[in-house]
Amino acid sequence: MQKYESVPDYSFIKVNMDVIATYIHDLFTAALMMERYTSSLHIKIIAKKGFMWEEFLKAEIRRHYSEDFIVFCDELNPKEHWAQHDFIISDFPLPEVTDVDVLVWHMPPTKRDLEDLDTIVRAKYGTIE
Numbered sequence: 834m835q836k837y838e839s840v841p842d843y844s845f846i847k848v849n850m851d852v853i854a855t856y857i858h859d860l861f862t863a864a865l866m867m868e869r870y871t872s873s874l875h876i877k878i879i880a881k882k883g884f885m886w887e888e889f890l891k892a893e894i895r896r897h898y899s900e901d902f903i904v905f906c907d908e909l910n911p912k913e914h915w916a917q918h919d920f921i922i923s924d925f926p927l928p929e930v931t932d933v934d935v936l937v938w939h940m941p942p943t944k945r946d947l948e949d950l951d952t953i954v955r956a957k958y959g960t961i962e
Contacts, residue, residue, distance in 0.1 A: 834846055834850060873900070873902060873903060873904045874904070874919050874920075875903075875905075875917060876903055876904070876906065876919065876920060876922055877905075877907075877918040877920075877922070878890050878891055878922050878923075881923070881924050881925045886924065889940075889941070890922065890942065891905055893941070894922075897947065897950075897951075902954055903954070906918040918933060920934040920936060920953070921933060921935045921936070922938055922950075923935055923936070925937065936949060936953075
């Protein structure tokens with residue numbers, strides 16, 4: 834912006850430098866936040882046994898993975914044109930769901946269930962520390 838503020842056709846830049854800089858900062862901040870959000874795995878949890886089991890399962894997964902790796906989605910039928918989750922973890926088969934993968938877990942989750950999730954997370958991120 835400093836390069837163009839001395840050009841006569843761009844004289845408005847010098848007068849509005851603070852406002853323009855604020856908008857550019859906000860734009861980059863939003864872009865970085867969106868990149869971080871979209872790079873995480875988005876999981877929908879569905880438990881036939883009810884809400885408490887869903888919350889328990891989220892807590893168990895959160896013990897192993899931070900929000901940098903996994904984000905939990907609330908809506909099953911998003912209002913946008915695309916699914917808001919990469920896959921679904923459920924305690925029962927969902928034959929009617931064909932657009933995303935479904936992992937069927939035991940309640941409470943077994944070691945094998947967590948290893949299956951770990952395989953998916955490592956496939957997306959590589960080695961996790």
